Amino acid sequence: MNKIKTSSKIYMAIIILFLYAPILVLVFYSFNEANSTSVFTGFSLKWYGELMKDTDTIQALKNTLILAVTSSILATILGTAAAVGINAMRSKPIKTTVLTATNIPMMNPDIVTGVSMMLLFVFLARLVGVTGVLGFSTLLIAHITFNLPYVILSVLPKFKQMDKHLSEAAQDLGCTPVQAFFHVILPSIMPGVFTGFIMSFTLSLDDFVISYFTSGPEFQTLPIRIFSMTKKRVTPDIYALSTILFVVILILLLLINVSQKRGENKKKVKKEI
Amino acid sequence: MENNVIIDLKNIAVTFEDEPVLKGINLYIRDGEFVTLLGPSGCGKTTTLRIIAGFLEPNSGDVIFEDKNINGVPPHKRQVNTIFQRYALFPHLNVYENVAFGLRLKKFTEKEIKQTVEEMLTLVNLKGFNKRKIDSLSGGQQQRVAIARALAAKPRVLLLDEPLGALDLKLRKDMQAELKNIQQRLGITFIYVTHDQEEALSMSDTVVVMDGGKIQQIGTPIDIYNEPKNAFVADFIGESNILDGIMRSDYSVEFSGHVFECLDKGFGKDESVDVVVRPEDVDVVSAEQGAISGTVTSVTFKGVHFEIIVDINGFKWMIQSTDQQFVGDKIGILIDPDAIHIMKKSDYSGTFGDYSSFSDEIEQMSNISEGD
């Protein structure tokens, strides 16, 4: 299973190149002296300096991080509790209905989700006679809402992989049902909870369309800031920003990759004992 | 406790989605006994176990523990511990922590916990395995951790739900001996569930044979084997030839066209009965010398003996003999009086005991349980 034809290797390389082309362009021109993408006049870090002075962008970055952390933590807690409950459901029709409804935000185009949430907020605001309802709280609610299905669908399968008598075994040995959950069930589903959290975090960081419709003028997220910047001609400090993002993500992924490799090596050593 | 009875099940009935699963179970278990609930898949034995453990409440009937009614008492309050079929070990804890789990809940001191865990691990021959991770253990080792964990908290009764099902044959036999050993050493009541009749016969003080949600027979292994009450029990335990017979008078029964002397009495004159003859209790002689005779239709070498199917007057008998016979031969058989066991007719009459469609594999397949 190790040898592959050279033609396959070339094919893979072409596609990877295709995927990275625009990113590499941004990285390259972030170091350009001039504000141009047709001429490269010289190597310079000045756009990185400009980026640091761009308070609006820095603020947007901070906002995005706060939003991502908050919404993913809340979505993880709510979603894990939901998965526990759904798993314990005995009525098949109710379970199916809940799961189908859970799938809706994932299946719906982002724009429909964004529009529907915006209309909800506007509608409710009009009912109580409030204007200017869109702001951090509506944004937070929207983010939690689209994160929830991913948490639930990460955690739910973990129940199936678990020995179904685990909770009974714990109760048999003296745990109340609630104790059994925290001592035994939760540790077993933890990988799913963690995955759900990570997914929520990344989805939140990168969301544009839904945020676009549910945010107000005071609280800009980074994608929205980038959108307004790309409406006109963009200054290269944006390229600097993308380069930094790229490097950060690359490092994160490398770390994950390394820790996964270590985990698998540990397992291999054990099996040989 | 009255009469040393530790658990008493009175008229337990359980229905699941309109299907009756247990129909009026009455059973008492004495302290210190090794009791086995034996029966085919779906007979209700695991359900009975779960009722005792508290994971299931009966629709009607009472569960009495040490003279107290414990209906409605949740599992974590019962002095009963369970060993599950697939062990249900906690994957995120190592061996030590698994065994210590119940002890920690009861707030023992670290010192007491350490002592008990060491004791338990030694008991199950897993000394030194403290820090091992669960997923690095073999099936047999996981089994033993499960036993140590269940016994650590010193329950009054241990419930075992087909614990040896996932082990290979040699390991099973070893574990059977170990379990019996442990039970006798600790003097705890063991309630064991299995579909394997050999296992039940070799380990138990008392065997409870179940089928279709009802108890078919309760007795010592020897009683169950030698004096089955109906065709189901006779067939489930060991191999049996079960024929229609007529009691001509006390100690005399007619079957297969011949009148045989037997040891049973107390039946009505000319009463229709089921006659049980075990394959190993039959002597093979020449056709002329035999009480009854027939033609050999199949011979299989089993190592310990030959398994011979003989057609006698249209009924296919199974005979186990150390002498080889050949297909097509005419042979005769002699049956001693004490090899004949008479049973009253029951709902099971006519459904077992004829080896006309006999095949080893099908027999084994139908005896293999598919889970709870």
Place this chain on the structure above:
Amino acid sequence: MKRNTSLAARLSSSPYIVWMIIFIIFPLAVVAYYAFTDASGNFTLYNISILSRYTDTFLRSIWFGAIATLICLIISYPLAYIISQITENKQRTIIMLVMLPMWMNFLLRTYSWMLILEDTGIINSWLVKAGLEPFRMINTSSAVILGMVYNYLPYMILPLYSIMSRMDKSVIEAAKDLGGNNATVIKKVVFPLSMPGVISGVTMVFVPSVSTFYISQKLGGGKFTLIGDVIEMQFQTSYNYNLGAAISLVLMVLILGCLFFMNKFADDEEGGILV
């Protein structure tokens, strides 16, 4: 028979269910409300009837989305297969490489394509330097489709790879053993078994492609209005919430309809999205 499922366990999903009703189900009802009312709140079918004006746009969106999805599928299928055949370590690395762009901001990546494809953009500058004629790439339908393919390609690769790497190799060996050559094996064994991955991938590419507005604006120059553009305009420019709601409603019904049909062929009870 009373089962001992803890009451607490069953109740633990109730906060979520309340949330779900308020923030997933109810908004859809609100959309329907706006779709069927006019600005003063009176019931009307005007918004719906006006949609016939946008049939072209709908069709164009579906067409572009379908082409983009097809291209993604054709590119990804062999790639996923190749990746599933190399050593495990290398597999992980390649998949990581494929996933990384997904986490880069998609607005920036699309903007970057604009820089590459512009009349005075990167490709054309190189062509001119090499003495060749520059040609029009930006603001064409191909550019828009390219943008869709580029942005959503990983979403097709990952599910396909996931299912192929889990495929039981002995099934393929059995097919060969029974006399199948490579083409037959792929047609009769690999392809049918990879169906859940195909459906997953198609879903994850088609849905965002059909409903995008940024890609068509930046790479199409506004010449190819897609349904996403129309919706966005209603809310950000014309403030015609009712029409916007009506279009959104129809879009949603369309997409959910397509998905429903596709899922009739899949049987994945876990939604098939997570890889």
